[in-house]
Amino acid sequence: MARTTPHQHVHTRRTLTDGEPLYRRVASELLGELRTGTVPPGERLPGERQLAGHFGVSRETVRQALEVLRREGLVATDRRGSHAALPGMPVEAPAAAGFPLGARQAGRDAVARAAVAWEVPPPGHAEPLGLAPGRPTLVHRYWSASPGVREQRTAVTSFSAVALAEVEELARYRDRADGTGAAELRRTYDWMRRAGLSLHHRDTITRVEGAPSVRVTRQVRDQHHRPLELTELVMDAQQDVLVYEFMVPAAV
Known part of the structure; x- marks a missing residue:
């Protein structure tokens, strides 16, 4: 086609x-x-x-x-x-990790919700993404809970202007991103690869002070070092600080 x-x-x-x-x-x-x-x-x-x-x-x-x-x-x-x-x-088969960061596999007892909105990104997102202060962009929010709500995860992702310009599937969400409808962006990284982008992920994991949780901050850039997305995931767990990076080549 x-x-x-x-x-x-x-x-x-x-x-x-x-x-x-x-x-x-x-x-x-x-x-x-x-x-x-x-x-x-x-x-x-x-x-x-x-x-x-x-x-x-x-x-x-x-x-x-x-x-x-x-x-x-x-x-x-x-x-x-x-x-x-x-x-x-x-x-x-998807070559990259699923989206968003921390998304659970579908299960009978697990609960998950996701939505997108066209709005000003959360504090700390605009500068790494190259966005002017106060400029809106596509923001994705995800929440999930394990059976019995023993463990919860919340993830907020902001996309850059580059991502919306290069990835057609993401750009289509702008006009219907009202923050209420369900959003199916699980193939985001495959869409990026199919658009010819090689993905460089940098994930930083830190303890949340005063809470039994960790925060994972993911920054994704392409082969030209242009920012594509920034995700902040907070999950119920306790781990030491860990930073790792990896590359996902573009689809050929």
């Missing part, structure tokens, strides 16, 4: 042949691309205009093709748009 495939495809305007409706043929080709992992399960498909240009058909034909896939449970549509809904994991 125009958004994700490495090579541009030139399509001529399709015509009806062999008695098969054109929209069904487009649905079949689109399904084939979804099965190869062009758009991983759960991620947003390109818009109707992009799909129409990709397949060389009208937007109405694309609309009909998507409806066929929706009826078969292979595509889901919500207020964010249409998403691949094929069963199974994405073809390319």
Whole structure:
């Protein structure tokens, strides 16, 4: 597809042949691309205009093709748009740690919430991200609790202007980041890698004075040393100070 495939495809305007409706043929080709992992399960498909240009058909034909896939449970549509809904994991397993820092694996008894807002970042976030004081940006908040609420984790992430300019999937959240709706940003680091960014993580772990908790501060930069995100995670635990750094290469 125009958004994700490495090579541009030139399509001529399709015509009806062999008695098969054109929209069904487009649905079949689109399904084939979804099965190869062009758009991983759960991620947003390109818009109707992009799909129409990709397949060389009208937007109405694309609309009909998507409806066929929706009826078969292979595509889901919500207020964010249409998403691949094929069963199974994405073809390319994530090479980076999950987002946000400290996010738990889904469990039957665990509780987690996440939301995004377009707002001024928390104190201490603007300068490392290269943001002017008082300038709003995309801020992600995460909260989780273990079974029985024995351990809680809260994480606040602020993204830089560079991240929003380079990573299309993040930029799309700006207009709907009202701080109330659920946010699914678990593939953030894969989106960054797919945008051609190599990720340099620097995590600093310190004790929270007067509390049985630790604070983990993560700063992420790209291969050009440009800031991408800053996350502060507070979790119920006790550990000594630890700083470690690692690189995640860009997707090729």
